[in-house]
Amino acid sequence: MTSVFIDGAAGTTGLEIRDRLGGRSDIAIVLLDDARRKDADARREALNDADFVILCLPDDAAREAVALIDNSRTRVIDASSAHRVAPGWVYGFAEIAPGNQAAIANAARVTNPGCYPTGFLALVAPLVRAGLIPADLPLSVNATSGYSGGGKAMIAEFESGGASAFRPYALQLGHKHVPEMATHAGLAHAPIFAPAVSNTYRGMVVEVPLHLHALPGSPSLRDLEDALRAAYDGSPLVSVAAGDVGAVDIAENAGTDRLTLRVCGNAAAGQARLIATLDNLGKGAGGAAVQNLNIMAGLDPHAGLIL
Structure with missing residues (x-):
C-alpha cells in the first residue's frame, strides 16, 4: 500500500484530493490532527515518513516543506505554483507532450500545472x-474560472450573495501563471493573460484567439483541429470536440477530470477561437494531482478520476 501525506489537506484542493483518495484500498492517507499539524516535529516526521507528499500550500510554505524532506525516498507532488518553472521538477501534465507521462513516472519531484495554464497549454503547446503557431507569435488568453479556485x-x-456575476482581475498583467504558460508552450514572449472569476462554483473556460493569416502558411480551422486531434489521440481525459457550436458552457466539464478542446471561428474572416473547458478543481487541480500520484506510484493512471 502506498502512503500519502497531504500537507495542506484542510484547503480546497487538499480536501478534493483527500476525498478522491479516501476510499481507495491501494492508498493509505497519513493524517495529522489540528494540534499535530501545527507541531513542526510532527509535520517534519510526516513529510519524511510518507512514500508520497502532496503539497497544497501557499508558495513559500511549499518551498519550506520541500526543504524539510531530508531523505531521497519521499517523492513530492506540489500543487502550488512554487516549482512550475523550477529546475529539477517535472511538469505534471501527462498529456502535454510525447514522453511526459514517462518523465512523471520516473520523477522524484513533480509540479502540478495551474488550472488556467492547463487549458492554455493543451491548446497551444501542440500547435x-x-x-502551426510560431514560438515568437504574440498571443493573448482570456479565461474565466468558477469561484472555488479563489480559496475559502x-x-x-460569493456564497454570501454579495459578489458580482463576473469579475476580471490581474489587470496589471503580472499573474503568477504567466511564466509557466510561456515556458511550457515554448513561447518567446509571455502571452497577455486576462483572467476573470464567474459566479459559478466550479468549471473553467480558457480561450486563445488567432488570426489565421498571421500563422505560417495560413492554416485552416481544420488544420488546427486535426493537429490537436493527433496530439491527444487515444487520451481518455483530453478530447477535441467539433467547433461548429453556438456557445460553450463554463460548467461543461465541472465535476469531472475531462478537458475538452475546440477550434471555433470564421474561415472566411480567417479568424479562430481556440477554446478549452475543464474543472478548475478537477483536471485543473485535485484531479491532476491524483493522476500524477497514480503515474508515479505505478498504478492505473486514471484510478480515482472522474471520466
Missing part, C-alpha cells in the same frame, strides 16, 4: 510543436 475567502464572498 507550437507542430509549427472567495468562496465565502
Whole structure:
C-alpha cells in the first residue's frame, strides 16, 4: 500500500484530493490532527515518513516543506505554483507532450500545472510543436474560472450573495501563471493573460484567439483541429470536440477530470477561437494531482478520476 501525506489537506484542493483518495484500498492517507499539524516535529516526521507528499500550500510554505524532506525516498507532488518553472521538477501534465507521462513516472519531484495554464497549454503547446503557431507569435488568453479556485475567502464572498456575476482581475498583467504558460508552450514572449472569476462554483473556460493569416502558411480551422486531434489521440481525459457550436458552457466539464478542446471561428474572416473547458478543481487541480500520484506510484493512471 502506498502512503500519502497531504500537507495542506484542510484547503480546497487538499480536501478534493483527500476525498478522491479516501476510499481507495491501494492508498493509505497519513493524517495529522489540528494540534499535530501545527507541531513542526510532527509535520517534519510526516513529510519524511510518507512514500508520497502532496503539497497544497501557499508558495513559500511549499518551498519550506520541500526543504524539510531530508531523505531521497519521499517523492513530492506540489500543487502550488512554487516549482512550475523550477529546475529539477517535472511538469505534471501527462498529456502535454510525447514522453511526459514517462518523465512523471520516473520523477522524484513533480509540479502540478495551474488550472488556467492547463487549458492554455493543451491548446497551444501542440500547435507550437507542430509549427502551426510560431514560438515568437504574440498571443493573448482570456479565461474565466468558477469561484472555488479563489480559496475559502472567495468562496465565502460569493456564497454570501454579495459578489458580482463576473469579475476580471490581474489587470496589471503580472499573474503568477504567466511564466509557466510561456515556458511550457515554448513561447518567446509571455502571452497577455486576462483572467476573470464567474459566479459559478466550479468549471473553467480558457480561450486563445488567432488570426489565421498571421500563422505560417495560413492554416485552416481544420488544420488546427486535426493537429490537436493527433496530439491527444487515444487520451481518455483530453478530447477535441467539433467547433461548429453556438456557445460553450463554463460548467461543461465541472465535476469531472475531462478537458475538452475546440477550434471555433470564421474561415472566411480567417479568424479562430481556440477554446478549452475543464474543472478548475478537477483536471485543473485535485484531479491532476491524483493522476500524477497514480503515474508515479505505478498504478492505473486514471484510478480515482472522474471520466
